Amino acid sequence: KNQVEQSPQSLIILEGKNCTLQCNYTVSPFSNLRWYKQDTGRGPVSLTIMTFSENTKSNGRYTATLDADTKQSSLHITASQLSDSASYICVVSSYQAGTALIFGKGTTLSVSS
C-alpha cells in the first residue's frame, strides 16, 4: 500500500534554532517528492519538489534532502523564525493514472521566542 509517514508529529523549538523533519514513504513507482508548508487557517504552499535524481534542493532557509534508495526525505529549517510555525506536509507523487499524490499527515512545528 502506498503510504507516507512523517515524524515527529509535532515539534517545539526556540527561535533561531535549527530543526529537521522526516518523511518516509512506500510509494511505487516513485515520481517526485514535495514539501508543503501550511500556515494555520491557510492552504498548503509548495516549498520544494524533488525528482528521483535530486538529492538536495533549497528554498531560502529550507533545505530538503531525498534518498530514493532508502525512501526517505528530510526538511531542514535553518535559523528558525516565528513565521516558520506551521504544519509541514510531505507529498509523494507516483507515475500512475490520475493524480497519484499521496499525502503525509504533516508535522506541526511551533517556534517560540
Place this chain on the structure above:
Amino acid sequence: NAGVTQTPKFQVLKTGQSMTLQCAQDMNHNSMYWYRQDPGMGLRLIYYSASEGTTDKGEVPDGYNVSRLKKQNFLLGLESAAPSQTSVYFCASSYSISGGVNQPQHFGDGTRLSIL
C-alpha cells in the same frame, strides 16, 4: 495575484441540507482538485478534473458531486449534508494532472464547513 479563490470561507449547515462550494483559479491551469482535511489525517482527494468538462472520483467521493463546466471553475456539491462531512475543504489547481510532471498544486485557503 488571486491564484485559487474559494467561497464561502465558512458555512454551517443542518443535516440534510444541500450546498455548493465554489472554486475559481486565474492561472489558466488545466487540472483542478477538491480535497478534505480532517484533524489527524492527511489531505484526502474527493474528486478531480483533469481538464475542462471531465471529472473523476478520488479517494473519498461518496456524498459529493462536482462540476467543471468552465476551465477556471470547479464546483463541489453536497446533495444531503451529513455530520461526517464536517471538515475543511480545499480546492487546488495545477497545469497538468500527471503526478509525473514536476509542477506543484496551488491551493486555496479552504472552506470550513460544519454540519449540525
